Amino acid sequence: MPAIVRIPEKPLEKAYDYIVIGAGSGGCPVVRRLIDDTEATVLLIEAGEAGIGIREIDDPAEWVPLGRSRFDWGYDYAPAPHAKDRVIGIPRGKALGGSSAINALMWYRGHPLDYDAWDAAGATGWTFQDVLPYFKRCEDWEGGETEFRGAGGPLKITTSKTLHPIAQAMMDGAGELGIPVIDDPNGATNEGATPSNFNVFEGRRWSSANGYLFPILDNPRLTILTGSLTTGLIIENGRCVGVRHVVDGRTVETCATSEVVLAAGAIDTPRLMMLSGIGNARDLGDLGIPVVADLPGVGANLQDHPLIQAFVFRAAQPLGPKTDNGGGTMLNWKSRPGLAQADVHAFPVQGNSAEPPLRARYDMAGEVFSLGFGLMHSKSVGYMRMLSADPRGPLELQPNYLAEPSDLEALVSAYHTIMDLASTPAYRDLIAGTAAPDRPLNEREVIDFIRDGCSTFFHPCGTCKMGNDEMAVTDPRLKVRGIDGLRITDASVIPVIPTCNTHAPVTMIGERAADFLKEDA
Known part of the structure; x- marks a missing residue:
């Protein structure tokens, strides 16, 4: 990692080979492997700020206050009927590294039987x-x-x-x-x-951004855009060809010539799918969103x-x-x-x-x-x-x-x-x-x-599960059913919650997704 980490400023091109949405545990491995192992151009879009050089992020003992800070999306669970109808906060990272930048720094992958399940x-x-x-x-x-x-x-x-x-x-x-x-x-x-x-390394947090992104920041084929909220997917003739996202207060469209990879997490990936007309047709109709693909499993299985x-x-x-x-x-x-x-x-x-x-x-x-x-x-x-x-x-x-x-x-x-x-x-x-x-x-x-x-435990998952039944949102190669050029690589694809913190399994998912992308290129 360089002594001084900075994100190079680059003009936003009209198109890239791959667009990855979300710089968390699932997105960072995809970006790194595409840059290291292919000649592709990659745009990484992160809604949060860079979060570089922030003492609270770097200090392992100071992670608790990061919830409800500017590095957290600020989500709450709805009143829980079996927990006295209490509203429970659910921190989600909003910075390079995603939740690995604000979590309890645990690397834990559970039991082998979890994955057999x-x-x-x-x-x-x-x-x-x-x-x-x-x-x-x-x-x-x-x-x-x-x-x-x-x-x-x-x-x-x-x-x-x-x-x-x-x-x-x-x-x-x-x-x-x-x-x-x-x-x-x-x-x-x-x-x-x-x-x-x-x-943790030498007393400091070692997030997905530290490990996967910082060593490749100067690669000319990589563009990292922070502070950019993705608001929609562009679907043409059954294929995802790009994204709509906010840059400096205005909405722009950027194209992907190969694939769009959703790694926005178990909450924002299904939200983005639904905003784009991919989800339960009845629910989309209630919100006045035109249906692009009727996938009733989007948002289910939380x-x-x-x-x-x-x-x-x-x-x-x-x-x-x-x-x-x-x-x-x-x-x-x-x-x-x-x-x-x-x-x-x-x-x-x-x-x-x-x-x-x-x-x-x-x-x-x-x-x-x-x-x-x-x-x-x-x-x-x-x-x-x-x-x-x-x-x-x-x-x-x-x-x-x-x-x-x-x-x-x-x-x-x-x-x-x-x-x-x-x-x-x-x-x-x-x-x-x-x-x-x-x-x-x-x-x-x-x-x-x-x-x-x-x-x-801050482990939401399952809201776009992979599988082969009617409620599956992706196939086992993480491709969204019914939509070409769109893949998901985050906790939302987990079908059965593992007996561990989710950072490790989601990083593994990102690593495997990168192989799928390279094989299907």
Whole structure:
């Protein structure tokens, strides 16, 4: 990476071979591989600003305030019926790097069975063995190349140099409960307590922009346009031939001679599709949008992991400065015996991470730390819906958290495991008492605590799923059904949510999409 990173100013041409919309985890790999491996010209359009040289972005410990900053789209989930009709914010990155520029810096790809489930759901050819080479291609893993890990790739991946005491306690306490302690969650299994993998290098965030874009900024075939909102796709005779986007306050049209690649994320990719007449014909008609392609799956199948924020404990000793991303380790285990893979997840927080209803109910004054926990194998499914034909208009984003009874049951089980974890000798010198909850709860109160603490892991996906059924929006090569020259390479194509943060799988999707584009050129 150059010492001083800048985006070269270039005139906007009338046409490029490829146009990529969105500079996040799925878009950046596509751009990099097209520039490195072909002679194509590429235009990358990003609605946000560059976000280069911003202390809050660069500092791993300062990621939380990036939500609701100018680098966040500012979306909210609609009132959640099973979470007391609370409005839950859903941060989405708005800068080069997309959400990898504002997320918790986690590099985590879940369990091999997650990807076998994609194949079984109709995304044929996406088993773990199919996608493992693309995961490895992404990585520059501090431990070097192994059967499961890659080295020399664009994304730096490291672990904590010195675990914070509350992070170390999670690993030690898990061992005392009989939960495995493992070296690497991105190996043959993710079950157990383990140091987290971070996109951090030399103490700074290493986003998709750092890894994939910054080394090629001066390539003459690449044009990067920031601050440009894409408002529509240009479809002619069943083919996407370009895009409409805003440049300096006016709408322009730019053509793509090969393909347009949508990588705007699980919210803005389906929105752009619907704005362009691609979606559920009935819904488009209600908004007065002419139908170009009736694809009822656009906006359906919204999935996200419910996160319960959080158990809060009074610290028995000063916590000191934040280290890593404010966490450092994580824990994956089974909510009940007999499951094929771990389904629940927990992590430490070097501070107070409780949701507002819990902050209002409990006294959390003084120095505290938290244990967040959530469900990574969630079954509840929601939807997204446009409420206006305005490209900047309101959306209804409904994840339907806790709608499936099995999701709530798993979280109740996880609650009790976290209580047991905090009671192990590993935490004896760290906990001076409980703040939230401040006493043992009965089963009804546990459910109430979960509903009050329900939040998001920031993992929306599935809204333009790939597959082969009538609700599939793309085929397994990520081509939009019924429209030539249009492909999707972001979290919206995920058919079944994996048991992990979505940055890693979406980066893998982008890497694989680049191969598809090159093969189909």
